[in-house]
Amino acid sequence: MDLRYLRENTDVIWEKTLEHLSLSLTALAIALPLALVLGILATRVRWLTTPVVSLVGVLYTIPSFAFMAFLIPTFGIGRQPALIILVTYAQVFLVRNVVAGLQSVDVSTLEAARGLGMNEFQLFRRVWLPLASPVIVAGIRTAFLAIIAIATLTGYINAGGLGEVMFAGINRAYPSQVLAGVIAVTALALAMDLVMRVLEQFTPVARARRAAS
Amino acid sequence: MSDRNGETAAGSAIRLDHVVKRYPGAERAAVDDVTLAVEPGEFIVLLGPSGCGKTTLLKMINRIHEPTGGSIHIDDIEIHDLPASALRRRIGYVIQQTGLFPHIRVEDNVATVPSLLKWDKSRIRRRVRELLELVGLPPDQYARRYPMQLSGGEQQRVGLARALAAEPTTMLMDEPFGALDAITRTRLQSELRRIHRQLGQTILFVTHDIDEAVRLADRIVVLREGRVVQFASPLEIVTAPADSFVADLVGADDVLRRMSLIPVASAAQGGLTGRSSDLEEISGSAFLRDAIGQMVETGADRLAVVDEDGRPVSELSLDDIHDAVGEHEPAADPTVSAGDQ
Numbered sequence: 442m443d444l445r446y447l448r449e450n451t452d453v454i455w456e457k458t459l460e461h462l463s464l465s466l467t468a469l470a471i472a473l474p475l476a477l478v479l480g481i482l483a484t485r486v487r488w489l490t491t492p493v494v495s496l497v498g499v500l501y502t503i504p505s506f507a508f509m510a511f512l513i514p515t516f517g518i519g520r521q522p523a524l525i526i527l528v529t530y531a532q533v534f535l536v537r538n539v540v541a542g543l544q545s546v547d548v549s550t551l552e553a554a555r556g557l558g559m560n561e562f563q564l565f566r567r568v569w570l571p572l573a574s575p576v577i578v579a580g581i582r583t584a585f586l587a588i589i590a591i592a593t594l595t596g597y598i599n600a601g602g603l604g605e606v607m608f609a610g611i612n613r614a615y616p617s618q619v620l621a622g623v624i625a626v627t628a629l630a631l632a633m634d635l636v637m638r639v640l641e642q643f644t645p646v647a648r649a650r651r652a653a654s
Numbered sequence: 655m656s657d658r659n660g661e662t663a664a665g666s667a668i669r670l671d672h673v674v675k676r677y678p679g680a681e682r683a684a685v686d687d688v689t690l691a692v693e694p695g696e697f698i699v700l701l702g703p704s705g706c707g708k709t710t711l712l713k714m715i716n717r718i719h720e721p722t723g724g725s726i727h728i729d730d731i732e733i734h735d736l737p738a739s740a741l742r743r744r745i746g747y748v749i750q751q752t753g754l755f756p757h758i759r760v761e762d763n764v765a766t767v768p769s770l771l772k773w774d775k776s777r778i779r780r781r782v783r784e785l786l787e788l789v790g791l792p793p794d795q796y797a798r799r800y801p802m803q804l805s806g807g808e809q810q811r812v813g814l815a816r817a818l819a820a821e822p823t824t825m826l827m828d829e830p831f832g833a834l835d836a837i838t839r840t841r842l843q844s845e846l847r848r849i850h851r852q853l854g855q856t857i858l859f860v861t862h863d864i865d866e867a868v869r870l871a872d873r874i875v876v877l878r879e880g881r882v883v884q885f886a887s888p889l890e891i892v893t894a895p896a897d898s899f900v901a902d903l904v905g906a907d908d909v910l911r912r913m914s915l916i917p918v919a920s921a922a923q924g925g926l927t928g929r930s931s932d933l934e935e936i937s938g939s940a941f942l943r944d945a946i947g948q949m950v951e952t953g954a955d956r957l958a959v960v961d962e963d964g965r966p967v968s969e970l971s972l973d974d975i976h977d978a979v980g981e982h983e984p985a986a987d988p989t990v991s992a993g994d995q
Contacts, residue, residue, distance in 0.1 A: 553753020556716055556826075557766050557816070558743030571757050645757035653802035 446610070447621035454606065458625050461602030462633075464520065464595075465588045468527035472588075473581065476532055480539025494540060501533040505594050513598070523592070523600030530591055531584040538580020542573030574644040582637035589630050593622075603629070665695035665856035666729045666823040668715070674723035675710050675880075684710045686880035687724070694823075695854045697847075699867040702877035703903070708860045711877070712826050715858065716745045728824060743767055746817030746825035746855070750832045752809045754801040760786070760812050761797040767820040785815040788852075790845060807838035814846070818853070827859040831866065843869050864904045868892065868915060876900050889915045912979050913942040921978035922959045924969030931966065933958040938967065942975050 447454060483493035508526050516522040546569055554568045570577075596604015603626045610618030641647060669692070675685040685707040692698050700708040713719045715726060717738045726733045733741055754763050761782045768778045786793040789811040801809055810830055817825060831839040843866060850857055861867055867874050868888040876884040876891065884896035892915050895901035905911060919938030936945050936957045945957055949972065958966045 547751070547753075549749060549751035549753045550755065552718060553747065553749055553751075553813075554755070554766075556718055556742055556747035556749070556753075558739045558741075558770055559766075560739045563770065568755055572755075649757050649800040649802060652800050 443617040443620060446615070446617040447624060450621065454603075454621055454625050457601070457603050457606050457622075458629055461589070461592055461604075461626065461629060464523065464600060464602050465527070465585065465592050465633075468524050468531060468588050468592070469581070469585050471524065472528040472531035472535055472584065475528065476535030476539055476584075479532070480536045480543065483536065483540050484543040490540065494537060497532040497536045500529050503529075505530075505591060506597075509595070509598050518598040518600075520600050522598060523595035526595060527588050527591055531588050534580050534584035534587060538576050538583070539573070542576030542580070543569060545576055546572040571645045575641065575646050578637070578641050578644055582634065582641070585633055585637060586630055589626065589633060593626055664823060664854050665693075667694045667727075668692040668824065668856060668858070669727040670711075670724065671726075672724040673711070673714065673721050673726060675707070675714060675719060676722045683722075683880050685714070685721070688877075688880070688882055689724075690875060690882065690885065692856060692858070695856055697850055697857045697870055697872045698859065699871035699874045700858060700860045700877060701862065701864065701867045701874050701903070703862060705879075706877040707880040708862075708875075708877050709828055712828055712858055712860050715824070716742050716747055716826055739770075743770060743820060744822055744824070746822040748810075748813050748817045748825070748827040748830045750829040752801070752813040754809055754812055754816070756801050758800075759797065760791075760799050760801065760804070761793075763801065763812055764815045764819055766816055771820055781819060782815075785818055788818070788849060789815045791815070805838075806834050807842060810834065810842060814849075818849075823855055825855050825857045825859075827857065829860055829862070832861070832863075839866070846870065865911070868904075868911065876903065889917075909979055910943065913946060913975070916942045916978050918942060918945050918957075918959055918970055919968075921974050922968040922970040923974045923977070924956070924971055926966055926968060930958045930969060933969065935960045935964075935966070936970065937962075942978060945970055946975065 479493055479497070483490045505526065508529075509522065512522040512525060516525065550572065551564065551569060554564045559567065592600070592602050593604040593607065596602050596606070596608050599605065603622045606625070607619050607622035610616065610620075610622060642651075668690075670688055670690045673685055673688045674683055676683040688707075688711060700712060702708050710719055714721045715728075715733065717733060728745075755766075761779075764782045764785055765778050768781055773781070782797065783793040786796055791808060791811055796804075796808070796812075801812065804812065813830065817827075831842050834842065846857075847870060859870060868891075871888055873885060873887055874891050875882055876896070878899055884891060884900050886894075886896075891900065892904050892906055892912055895904060895906045901907075917938065918936055918940050921942055922938070934948060934952050934954050934957050936948055936959060938959050938961055948957060949955060955972050957970045959968045959970050961967050
């Protein structure tokens with residue numbers, strides 16, 4: 442393995458890794474509220490469940506290079522079209538898990554909450570969302586890892602991040618540079634997976650389960 | 655406002671007038687023209703087979719279900735004149751599945767309604783401890799646990815404490831002990847009676863278990879296909895069932911059940927004799943089942959019935975018991991009944 446590029450350009454790789462992370466986090470920060478709204482709507486309005494879940498599934502099947510090509514006439518290249526792509530693809534993981542999470546909550550628990558006099562907002566904030574959170578947080582983790590992976594491809598339209606390093610290496614036929622990008626993006630993904638798994642332990646449900654075991 | 659239970663708490667009067675619930679697409683009404691008046695502080699059991707409308711009827715009182723006709727008053731307030739959440743905060747609600755919130759501790763579960771009502775923290779904390787004591791869960795041992803760490807019976811005690819938290823004057827209980835084993839159920843039944851005696855709320859309690867109904871109720875509402883078939887005391891229901899449906903449902907032929915409901919004083923026919931003072935004594939408020947037990951134990955065939963002050967008032971013989979238990983033809987004139995008589 443030729444690690445020369447990684448050794449000689451640590452500062453560039455580090456900078457690109459942070460850029461990659463910032464792009465991914467921005468995408469997640471936009472995607473999550475959108476998915477919560479869609480998922481809650483799809484759960485509360487019963488006839489919307491199937492159309493919404495199917496729609497986000499269909500969007501995910503759009504090939505990413507075709508998606509980029511499609512956006513260039515309107516949005517050009519760079520960060521903005523990349524965010525559109527990342528947010529769109531993330532919906533499938535997020536919406537599906539928001540819906541599954543909300544549906545997994547025991548109806549008798551919700552009925553008890555209503556029966557005790559919670560209004561719909563209190564019910565949601567105090568009971569429904571916390572109880573759905575393990576499934577939702579698992580969806581966030583999957584979505585975040587998918588975003589990190591796909592954000593490599595958007596390097597192709599100059600969205601920044603480690604994809605740019607890899608595509609530059611490919612253009613120059615310089616395997617060591619490509620390898621540096623691969624190693625960095627893999628490390629980033631593994632690190633974020635770990636961070637998310639730790640965060641999962643802090644949901645109230647996980648805390649209660651730990652106490653009970 | 656006092657935090658203490660007991661003296662201040664009381665029950666609400668509940669009045670149902672021609673209440674109807676018809677689900678869309680259903681061929682008959684789930685609740686069909688029910689009219690009932692419940693006195694403050696009464697323990698009412700709604701009894702009937704599954705599908706008779708007892709749960710639907712109960713859940714219309716806290717507006718989990720909305721009636722399609724009629725009116726429901728609690729202490730002269732029509733329940734639809736209040737916002738649903740305000741109404742529900744004034745009514746205790748206990749369900750079979752407990753509906754405890756698994757992600758928060760026992761103390762926070764119990765504090766649910768007081769915190770919705772924005773009581774201050776120290777008042778809530780005091781109230782939670784008091785309630786856990788009341789339902790037999792020492793706070794030091796239980797307050798910090800999660801529902802998953804409790805047995806079924808303990809969870810239902812927490813459910814009861816949570817329902818009682820804001821001193822409701824009405825309690826709605828939907829088969830709360832249905833999922834518990836027989837021993838736990840019996841224990842919780844007697845504790846519920848004790849709590850009811852202590853706090854005096856009006857309780858509406860749904861069950862399909864006749865023994866439970868008889869043990870708990872001041873009066874029983876027997877329902878069939880959405881209608882009230884009989885509304886009477888357990889003794890009347892068992893000794894004078896309104897029709898053959900009620901007789902079958904309550905097992906009016908069950909001699910032991912009848913004996914455990916008929917008070918000694920009402921069965922004793924023998925006047926006092928010179929020998930009365932030599933007989934074993936039994937209280938007039940005891941039940942025939944106790945009397946039989948005492949007779950078998952002591953070998954006596956007559957007992958002296960004494961009043962509250964211990965003075966003999968009459969004598970009870972085996973024949974008296976036989977007569978009291980034997981007569982159970984359906985009553986010609988049921989106390990209260992609706993519909994198909």
